[in-house]
Amino acid sequence: MASQQKTSRKAAATAAAIRRPQARTANGGAHAGEAGDDIGLDALVGHVGYAVRRFQLWIFQDFIKTLATVDIRPTQYSVMTVIGANPGLSQMAVAKRLGIERARLVHLLDSLEERDFVSRIPSATDRRSHALHLTARGKTALARFKRLAAEHERHVAEKIGKDNRERLLQILACFT
Amino acid sequence: MASQQKTSRKAAATAAAIRRPQARTANGGAHAGEAGDDIGLDALVGHVGYAVRRFQLWIFQDFIKTLATVDIRPTQYSVMTVIGANPGLSQMAVAKRLGIERARLVHLLDSLEERDFVSRIPSATDRRSHALHLTARGKTALARFKRLAAEHERHVAEKIGKDNRERLLQILACFT
DNA sequence: ATCAATTGTTGTCGTCAACAACAATCTTTC
DNA sequence: GAAAGATTGTTGTTGACGACAACAATTGAT
Numbered sequence: 001m002a003s004q005q006k007t008s009r010k011a012a013a014t015a016a017a018i019r020r021p022q023a024r025t026a027n028g029g030a031h032a033g034e035a036g037d038d039i040g041l042d043a044l045v046g047h048v049g050y051a052v053r054r055f056q057l058w059i060f061q062d063f064i065k066t067l068a069t070v071d072i073r074p075t076q077y078s079v080m081t082v083i084g085a086n087p088g089l090s091q092m093a094v095a096k097r098l099g100i101e102r103a104r105l106v107h108l109l110d111s112l113e114e115r116d117f118v119s120r121i122p123s124a125t126d127r128r129s130h131a132l133h134l135t136a137r138g139k140t141a142l143a144r145f146k147r148l149a150a151e152h153e154r155h156v157a158e159k160i161g162k163d164n165r166e167r168l169l170q171i172l173a174c175f176t
Numbered sequence: 177m178a179s180q181q182k183t184s185r186k187a188a189a190t191a192a193a194i195r196r197p198q199a200r201t202a203n204g205g206a207h208a209g210e211a212g213d214d215i216g217l218d219a220l221v222g223h224v225g226y227a228v229r230r231f232q233l234w235i236f237q238d239f240i241k242t243l244a245t246v247d248i249r250p251t252q253y254s255v256m257t258v259i260g261a262n263p264g265l266s267q268m269a270v271a272k273r274l275g276i277e278r279a280r281l282v283h284l285l286d287s288l289e290e291r292d293f294v295s296r297i298p299s300a301t302d303r304r305s306h307a308l309h310l311t312a313r314g315k316t317a318l319a320r321f322k323r324l325a326a327e328h329e330r331h332v333a334e335k336i337g338k339d340n341r342e343r344l345l346q347i348l349a350c351f352t
Numbered sequence: 353a354t355c356a357a358t359t360g361t362t363g364t365c366g367t368c369a370a371c372a373a374c375a376a377t378c379t380t381t382c
Numbered sequence: 383g384a385a386a387g388a389t390t391g392t393t394g395t396t397g398a399c400g401a402c403a404a405c406a407a408t409t410g411a412t
Contacts, residue, residue, distance in 0.1 A: 039258065039273045042257055042258070042260065042261030043325070045352055046329070046345065048235060048341060048344055049232070051344070051345060052235060054275055054352060055228060056228045056232045059224060059228060075398080081217070081219050081220050082217060082218070084218065085219075091359075100399085100400085101401070102361090103400095104401095106360070106361060126359080127407080127409085128408045128409070130359090130360075153223065160348075167343060167347065169224060171344060172227035172228065172231050174335075175231045176221055268391080279369095279393080280370095303377060304378065304391070305389090305390055
């Protein structure tokens with residue numbers, strides 16, 4: 001055993017690992033094992049991107065959880081909403097409107113069509129494109145989705161405050 | 177040729193495709209081929225998650241573009257910032273603080289260690305964990321990153337307004 | 353009729369979150 | 383002090399997602 005005391009842990013400290021036995025951390029208090037609440041973020045606070053990332057993570061998780069019973073993800077919901085409000089759109093138009101790639105929309109529509117929420121009807125005027133419509137089943141389903149989405153939106157209001165939510169929508173309106 | 181006029185396009189309208197030749201779109205004006213600006217979003221406007229998703233996409237793209245010369249992505253920047261502000265942290269502590277999985281942090285640190293920005297020093301008190309530090313090269317590099325990140329932050333202020341940016345940071349402070 | 357552009361589709365690549373396993377090591381408990 | 387349980391870093395897989403490159407079919411312009 002004494003022959004190799006640090007065998008495994010594979011490429012643990014491969015390259016660098018300067019191997020200073022008593023390395024001074026220059027930190028004074030050895031933060032290493034703390035709970036994770038009193039760790040400074042320094043410049044990270046003050047970066048909008050970081051805050052937005054954390055917020056978006058939270059909001060998507062809540063959306064997915066709130067709509068878990070109907071198994072609908074945020075992107076799927078946005079696609080069905082746009083088609084529901086504008087029947088007959090082409091895939092290109094939907095993709096451009098929602099800022100998703102048409103390559104990605106193909107799979108999204110495949111899954112929604114498999115579940116009989118959406119149908120691709122060959123366009124009468126352009127034989128390349130499809131006119132997208134909600135099926136009858138899709139329409140009633142979307143109504144239920146919207147009720148659940150409204151519940152999710154209430155969760156958001158509880159989290160950040162009703163007025164802050166309104167302000168957020170107003171500030172970010174130029175991106176929708 | 178006349179034998180098969182619709183051969184390929186593979187599983188185009190496979191399943192559903194009700195094939196109504198002159199299907200009334202119930203939309204009045206046949207939106208299908210429009211530029212993509214006057215398409216209603218219906219319930220999507222009013223959903224914080226949708227606005228945040230679009231905003232986060234824009235902000236990350238600008239961050240990546242602004243820091244393209246140094247080839248640093250947002251997550252890498254956040255990791256280096258936290259380590260720089262709290263030397264000696266364990267991987268677990270960093271992951272918990274930034275809300276990223278420790279499994280994911282492994283690869284992030286691998287790349288940062290390969291570029292000699294970060295070093296994993298075996299902890300003196302816990303032989304399972306590593307004490308994370310910036311290398312000398314990493315410290316000077318982070319200083320440049322911060323200048324570029326500040327420039328990115330100015331882009332954000334130009335986009336949404338200086339005061340709106342401040343308000344945003346304030347509203348989302350509870351997530352950082 | 354010919355050539356460029358558009359539309360849907362397929363494919364690959366890289367990022368990212370989520371989860372499950374595992375070896376090594378610490379911590380608790382008897 | 384030894385056994386049982388928890389923690390840390392690691393590897394791997396899965397799936398959603400954005401980006402990009404090709405391609406066939408079709409449309410539109412020259």
